[in-house]
Amino acid sequence: MSTKNDALEALSDLLGPRLNRSDSDRALHGRSEAHFQDMPPDAVAYPETTAEVAEIVRLCRAAGLPLIGWGAGTSLEGHALAPRGGVTVDFTRMNKVLEVAPEDMVVTVQPGITREELNTELRATGLFFPIDPGANASLGGMASTRASGTTAVRYGTMRANVLGLEVVLADGRIIRTGTRAPKSSTGYDLTALFVGAEGTLGLITELTLKLHGQPEAVRAAVCAFDSMAGAVDAVIATIQSGIPMARIEFVDRAAAEAFNRGAGSDWPDAPHLMLEFHGTEAGVTEQMARFAEIATDFGGQDFRWAEKPEDRTALWAMRHNAYRTTLRAYPDSDPLTTDICVPISKLAQAVEETAAEIAAAGIPGPIVGHVGDGNFHALLLPRKGDAVQKAAAVKLASNMAERALRLGGTVSGEHGIGMGKTKYMRAEHGDAWDVMGAIKTALDPEGLMNPGKLLPGN
Amino acid sequence: MSTKNDALEALSDLLGPRLNRSDSDRALHGRSEAHFQDMPPDAVAYPETTAEVAEIVRLCRAAGLPLIGWGAGTSLEGHALAPRGGVTVDFTRMNKVLEVAPEDMVVTVQPGITREELNTELRATGLFFPIDPGANASLGGMASTRASGTTAVRYGTMRANVLGLEVVLADGRIIRTGTRAPKSSTGYDLTALFVGAEGTLGLITELTLKLHGQPEAVRAAVCAFDSMAGAVDAVIATIQSGIPMARIEFVDRAAAEAFNRGAGSDWPDAPHLMLEFHGTEAGVTEQMARFAEIATDFGGQDFRWAEKPEDRTALWAMRHNAYRTTLRAYPDSDPLTTDICVPISKLAQAVEETAAEIAAAGIPGPIVGHVGDGNFHALLLPRKGDAVQKAAAVKLASNMAERALRLGGTVSGEHGIGMGKTKYMRAEHGDAWDVMGAIKTALDPEGLMNPGKLLPGN
Structure with missing residues (x-):
């Protein structure tokens, strides 16, 4: 096992100035929009490719360093705070539209693009991405928190509008879930599992999203x-x-x-x-x-x-x-x-x-x-x-x-659990919370992916 | 560990004549609609309550006996065959509508009810359950295979229309997923995980389904x-x-x-x-x-x-x-x-x-x-x-x-994997298939829930 400093130095070698260890940048990524105390990471990484994300994960894992995904920083339950330090993976530089397929009414994007940027890029196609949580959130963050907002009553939440994902797992493997086909019945719905997992099972590096026709x-x-x-x-x-x-x-x-x-x-x-x-x-x-x-x-x-x-x-x-x-x-x-x-x-x-x-x-x-x-x-x-x-x-x-x-409801319709609502998880889910914990342990046995959030034992 | 005969005798004590070991009933549950050879179970259990299902699971587990869920027997990829014997849990007697909540446009049912029975019961409410795979399948089976059919283009598949589940896990624990609220962002989407899992992670004993207004x-x-x-x-x-x-x-x-x-x-x-x-x-x-x-x-x-x-x-x-x-x-x-x-x-x-x-x-x-x-x-x-x-x-x-x-699609839109299409899983999912395997191992370490289907190593 390497030390934290080994890992941070190796990350610096990998990313150059795109690994930022300054107090100001750490502080910026240790804050949230909500009422939580500041919890800065040890460093902020700005990857540009999936391969870099995978390498970041491998280096952090070798040193037992937590990894926290960061989109636009608009989450409301302290989802992106770093209670155990580690490396915040800021997706700001992975913000491209990779492919628009108007015939299939889908788009493939990197996680750092915001919903407003995406819809600006789509304008000429006659299509749009409807999910609108209010804040100009990133698509990776929206998927990770299962965001919804004003239009979900018509178009559904992120659950219904993410067709597929590329994810870097806790061990650095890169997987793809889903396809561009409108439906599938070929095995566990891993797309749905990563949507709403708040970065605790892996880091989303690519999303294929359903688009809708701009209404007449x-x-x-x-x-x-x-x-x-x-x-x-x-x-x-x-x-x-x-x-x-x-x-x-x-x-x-x-x-x-x-x-x-x-x-x-x-x-x-x-x-x-x-x-x-x-x-x-x-x-x-x-x-x-x-x-x-x-x-x-x-x-x-x-x-x-x-x-x-x-x-x-x-x-x-x-x-x-x-x-x-x-x-x-x-x-x-x-x-x-x-x-x-x-x-x-x-x-x-x-x-x-x-x-x-x-x-x-x-x-x-x-x-x-x-x-x-x-x-x-x-x-x-x-x-x-x-x-x-x-x-x-x-x-x-x-x-x-x-x-x-x-009243038979749920403690969050769209903000999510993060650090703020773990205290209600047992009451809402009973033993099903332990099932979430078992899945977490199976996919991230060392508990390095966004620790302190969502799961039992945090 | 008890022996198979111990377990079957204990099941007989529990269920009386609702444990059937006759050749004819075993043969009936060892056949499928499709081109697979017959693979009968050792016995067929007809539970009437969730508690009975949980007890069946515990008794089978103690003897290392596989458990296979059975709805209406209409699946097309050999989903309910018993390649390693074991006990087929036939949900025919768990076929009730437990509660219709017209104001919430949801219904809670037992898994053995068929879609035609359900819609007959709903007729007076002005609501209906739209998913229509053609066959008069059971709702438990439809959820387990992520069924869709003729109306999915408008109303979505089972993925979009199951709001919550009660599931008996491989260790006999009973969990609930989801609520009657239209959406939630409180943790992993276990409902979506069990929908389409083909009975390999647990047995569905109750479903809360979204209903739709009968069109004018x-x-x-x-x-x-x-x-x-x-x-x-x-x-x-x-x-x-x-x-x-x-x-x-x-x-x-x-x-x-x-x-x-x-x-x-x-x-x-x-x-x-x-x-x-x-x-x-x-x-x-x-x-x-x-x-x-x-x-x-x-x-x-x-x-x-x-x-x-x-x-x-x-x-x-x-x-x-x-x-x-x-x-x-x-x-x-x-x-x-x-x-x-x-x-x-x-x-x-x-x-x-x-x-x-x-x-x-x-x-x-x-x-x-x-x-x-x-x-x-x-x-x-x-x-x-x-x-x-x-x-x-x-x-x-x-x-x-x-x-x-x-062409960028999926090897099954709605029939599922069962025994027939595991050979394509690696090509479609790559390492993501192993992620499914890891989840399976976490929730069913002994591999007793519907073995021989869907997963790697089968």
């Missing part, structure tokens, strides 16, 4: 509701009626107010739904009419349609920037963001109980959500330095997770 | 084409245009002729597409018009619309019975059926090369396929007892698998 017609709208229950019940009725919504997002009164304060909108002081419809001209018109009928039944009013593409862009930019906008509205806070996902039938109860509890705690806590999936987020905003409020926020988040489980 | 309007049609290439290219253009086809099935000239001979239809002597459209009234009308336009461009003609539900049922019954109908048309044959799946862009080439090779071999070999998925089947019909034709058929099937791989 797109319309977006915002609609205010008398009550939170009315808005949520309208969502449930819409989903059950089979209207193929492209987006159906809930924004509670507190979030609408934060938008008005932070983004200059002039929404009424009420809960809202933000909507998008994709289809043919006739299809979209029909969907809109059907939705309006349902919404009106549940107290929907004050419809505002975003007819022009630029209005639509502005609308979704506001939704995507909800996190930052809200922080701007509450500059003096120490934010804690969390997400849960429940069966649709329990959505109203889950949102109402959560909102009531947040109100009772006296802490700002706007709720927004991909409610078509039963998934919502609370952005809890205790005052900076206020230990009592901070403890209350932590308790609210923990109650949300427990509520999700009590 | 349904229309079906058959359309003849000038040429095979025209039909296939029409499919490709249709998929790429984004028309949300519910079914789009290819039937080659030989299959149309077999339908005419075996099922009394009067289709023209030409390749055909069989189609179904789901949606609102207006939506379906629009889809039909768009499809007709595309089809005409590619030499489609002689459209026949099945307007009435009974005409539609008759049409799809003919498609579902293609296997049996064709056998009726060729009573003196020793059939070999196989499926491959390729990227859509390679579909025309794959079908044409296959058809040409079948024609050159002088063996009847109708081709039908779920071509919207790039997936097609050849039913090769060498004369019974004709060793030369039999060898030619085996060679044709093997060439199809190699063609699929050469």
Whole structure:
């Protein structure tokens, strides 16, 4: 076994200046978007090829050094922190589109490309990659956290949109999973296993993704509701009626107010739904009419349609920037963001109980959500330095997770486990968590791939 | 370690007459629908509860006896044969709908229920389970083989429609995967791992399935084409245009002729597409018009619309019975059926090369396929007892698998691996096959769960 310094020197020989051991770069990769303490790696590697990634893995393994994948650093549960040091593998330089196959409606990319970069490159093809977690995340990170976001109600999550992967395993072997064929029944679904594994089973070095045709017609709208229950019940009725919504997002009164304060909108002081419809001209018109009928039944009013593409862009930019906008509205806070996902039938109860509890705690806590999936987020905003409020926020988040489980749901719809939610894994999965542990041990017996995340015994 | 007889006696004590050791029942469970030799188990167990399944597993494990799951016996690659003897666990008596949750659009069932039974039970709810492999398979078997069929082009395969599972592991532990929430990002996707594992990692004892709303309007049609290439290219253009086809099935000239001979239809002597459209009234009308336009461009003609539900049922019954109908048309044959799946862009080439090779071999070999998925089947019909034709058929099937791989596809779109296609696994998966093996060893170190199937070293 080589020493850590041997390994870092060998990595330096391999990568030259693309191995960075500076304090500043280590600090940058030891931070997260969320409320975790800093945990910097020993070094940051910037590979340019799969072969380099495999060699990095082999060198680190020989010295028992952990390996942590890094995409755009936008994960929310401390997924890319380095609690045991090691080498962060930053995929920034592996950010190319390798092949667009418009006839097959697939694209093969390197993991470091971001979703916005990808869609810019696809623009001329008439195709797009729909998954949209809000942040301009990297595709490798999106696959690793099984990301979803505003459009999952129509297009599914990363689970449904990754056709195949190239992965460097913990022992340096390079494997391929899946093909460009639309389906297969030839053995274990390794693609699905690596999607959502949070880098604990290997490092994704290439992804083949399903693309979708840019819809002929797109319309977006915002609609205010008398009550939170009315808005949520309208969502449930819409989903059950089979209207193929492209987006159906809930924004509670507190979030609408934060938008008005932070983004200059002039929404009424009420809960809202933000909507998008994709289809043919006739299809979209029909969907809109059907939705309006349902919404009106549940107290929907004050419809505002975003007819022009630029209005639509502005609308979704506001939704995507909800996190930052809200922080701007509450500059003096120490934010804690969390997400849960429940069966649709329990959505109203889950949102109402959560909102009531947040109100009772006296802490700002706007709720927004991909409610078509039963998934919502609370952005809890205790005052900076206020230990009592901070403890209350932590308790609210923990109650949300427990509520999700009590209602037959899951402690995260899309943020993932990382370091933040391992404490709920036993309650959610029981012995199945040990099955995850057994798979981990089989593929990474030394526990070097992104340690401290997701698995039992961490 | 107990002996085999100890275990079988203990099973007899546990199950009474629901452990059957008769030659006739063993023979029945030692046969398959396909061209494999008979491989009977030592006994057949008919459990009624998950607890019984777990006890069966523990007793068999103590004696080193293999365990093979059995649903409806309709698999096509020898998935449920018992090459090393052991106990076949027949789920016929675990065939209940445990809970329908219409608000969540999910249903929880036992594995032995068949898809037709399930849809009969769902009829009053306005919901249905769309996956339709043709055969009236059991849901446990459909999950285990990652089945798909005619409607996968619209609704996905079993991969997309199983939300959660209860599984008895090789050591007798009972785990649950997934929840009733529409999505989750809490750890490894064990649901996806067990779907398609062909019973090699555990026995599925309960399934939570996604349901879909019965479409408001349904229309079906058959359309003849000038040429095979025209039909296939029409499919490709249709998929790429984004028309949300519910079914789009290819039937080659030989299959149309077999339908005419075996099922009394009067289709023209030409390749055909069989189609179904789901949606609102207006939506379906629009889809039909768009499809007709595309089809005409590619030499489609002689459209026949099945307007009435009974005409539609008759049409799809003919498609579902293609296997049996064709056998009726060729009573003196020793059939070999196989499926491959390729990227859509390679579909025309794959079908044409296959058809040409079948024609050159002088063996009847109708081709039908779920071509919207790039997936097609050849039913090769060498004369019974004709060793030369039999060898030619085996060679044709093997060439199809190699063609699929050469064209970037997969050796099976939906039939699975079982005993029939392990020989292609290394070529398709490379080292990833060993990753499957490592997972198998981690979860079933003694190799007792459905041995001889899917994995390396078998």
